[in-house]
Amino acid sequence: MYKNVYQPSPRKPGEGRELSAQKTPYYAATAYRSDGIPKQQPSTERSWLKRFGKKRLPWGEPQNVTPDDFLRERAPEKLRFQADMRKEREERLALGTYVPAPYEYVDFHDRHDHERFRYSLWSKRSHFWIYMAMFGKGFFLVLLIPSIFASSVVIYVDLEPWEVVALDMLKNFLSWFIGLPLLCWMIGSLVIYKFPKLWVKPSRGPIWELNRRTGLVTLFDYNNNGEYKKNGTVGKITAPFYEFDAYLESGPDRQGSMNHVLCIAHRYRDIVINFSSLINVDNRWQMPCALWDFLQNYMDTSRPLPDLPRYEEFRHLDPTTAAHDLKTGRNPRFWIDMDDETYKQQLNQLLDNIDNIDTFKRPNLMARHVRYVD
Structure with a gap:
């Protein structure tokens, strides 16, 4: 072939x-x-x-x-x-139809x-966006596990009232805190895959x-x-x-x-x-x-x-x-x-x-x- x-x-x-x-x-x-x-x-x-x-x-x-x-x-x-x-x-160069790839x-x-x-x-600019997406994804996945665990315990385990309150507070904290790495992951990935001019340098x-x-x-x-x-x-x-x-x-x-x-x-x-x-x-x-x-x-x-x-x-x-x-x-x-x-x-x-x-x-x-x- x-x-x-x-x-x-x-x-x-x-x-x-x-x-x-x-x-x-x-x-x-x-x-x-x-x-x-x-x-x-x-x-x-x-x-x-x-x-x-x-x-x-x-x-x-x-x-x-x-x-x-x-x-x-x-x-x-x-x-x-x-x-x-x-x-x-x-072949495309010979035909005159070749369009160079971005940053070729x-x-x-x-x-x-x-x-x-x-x-x-x-460049430092490129590393900034790569690290934003990479670490945002990593921290999001790490925090997602305890967040799911806390939610499951509240639903399926019979707990004392103070334990329920404590787990709810933990769940709310994680739900809020998990949003920052998720946002970094989304923004970084969007820039890398859709806006190369912002990061390829x-x-x-x-x-x-x-x-x-x-x-x-x-x-x-x-x-x-x-x-x-x-x-x-x-x-x-x-x-x-x-x-x-x-x-x-x-x-x-x-x-x-x-x-x-x-x-x-x-x-x-x-x-x-x-x-x-x-x-x-x-x-x-x-x-x-x-x-x-x-x-x-x-x-x-x-x-x-x-x-x-x-x-x-x-x-x-x-x-x-x-x-x-x-x-x-x-x-x-x-x-x-x-x-x-x-x-x-x-x-x-x-x-x-x-x-x-x-x-x-x-x-x-x-x-x-x-x-x-x-």
């Missing part, structure tokens, strides 16, 4: 195999290669506060794992739907392809970027000594990927359970990227470790891109990946033609691999190139 829908961009003859003949290499000289890490200066000693609740993760020998959300967000069914939409768009050409500053993984948030720019082609990590600075407020100039704090160390940051939640999140910190400067908004905070340490393995695989130009659905349409554009796929005979439509049952098996296998990840059994291979002082 979908055989003629999804077509990767045409590959030029020899693309990915004759890089030496190109005047400008595809990868920058600073691109990260796990087999070409340079010797570096000893690390800067961290204060006890920066070490508190953080465990350094080892570099090297990453497994082919990734957070399961990365696999779910581009399931084969979604790939086929997107391919259908692109095909329909191209608005830059929301995020990118995630074969070249760069750039992360941004929605990109943020001022990206937060961080990992660039596979250059091997650089960039943190975007919107303070920049006041330059952003003066003339809109965004500062960029940039460093090579291999100068960052990964840490498992752990802390208790309100119930006392330990939650874990991944962050990467520059070895010599005060640059930290916290990935808590990339994947949900989890009480399993394996999930942040899987994210660290994914980041190493994504940035390593000596290895192909991680074999994920979102990269399938880009694989022929990355020289290392294209050469790998040509050598192994990988089906360029591996994910998009996958049936639902096979996809479930792939997802279950990934979850098993995450549970069995061996992060803390590995040596830190970066120690061959850096002397850690803490």
Whole structure:
């Protein structure tokens, strides 16, 4: 049914195999290669506060794992739907009848392809309406249960007069108090679904970027000594990927359970990227470790891109990946033609691999190139 829908961009003859003949290499000289890490200066000693609740993760020998959300967000069914939409768009463009979707050409500053993984948030205005609808719904449903219980007790249970009065007061209080979250839920949902111009607004720019082609990590600075407020100039704090160390940051939640999140910190400067908004905070340490393995695989130009659905349409554009796929005979439509049952098996296998990840059994291979002082 979908055989003629999804077509990767045409590959030029020899693309990915004759890089030496190109005047400008595809990868920058600073691109990260796990087999070409340079010797570096000893690390800067961290204060006890920066070490508190953080465990350094080892570099090297990453497994082919990734957070399961990365696999779910581009399931084969979604790939086929997107391919259908692109095909329909191209047909209408050819006929001159295409009408752009709302905000189709608005830059929301995020990118995630074969070249760069750039992360941004929605604007504060957008978050306001999303949180209004989300928390309004949550509080309404939470308060609805005791309200129904109080009403049922008054009707079906034989109570003392003072108990009836107390329950009536509780019921009246809940009935009044429950109206506020219900109103927030209704207004927020109305704005989100019917008035997108009121809430859809990109943020001022990206937060961080990992660039596979250059091997650089960039943190975007919107303070920049006041330059952003003066003339809109965004500062960029940039460093090579291999100068960052990964840490498992752990802390208790309100119930006392330990939650874990991944962050990467520059070895010599005060640059930290916290990935808590990339994947949900989890009480399993394996999930942040899987994210660290994914980041190493994504940035390593000596290895192909991680074999994920979102990269399938880009694989022929990355020289290392294209050469790998040509050598192994990988089906360029591996994910998009996958049936639902096979996809479930792939997802279950990934979850098993995450549970069995061996992060803390590995040596830190970066120690061959850096002397850690803490």
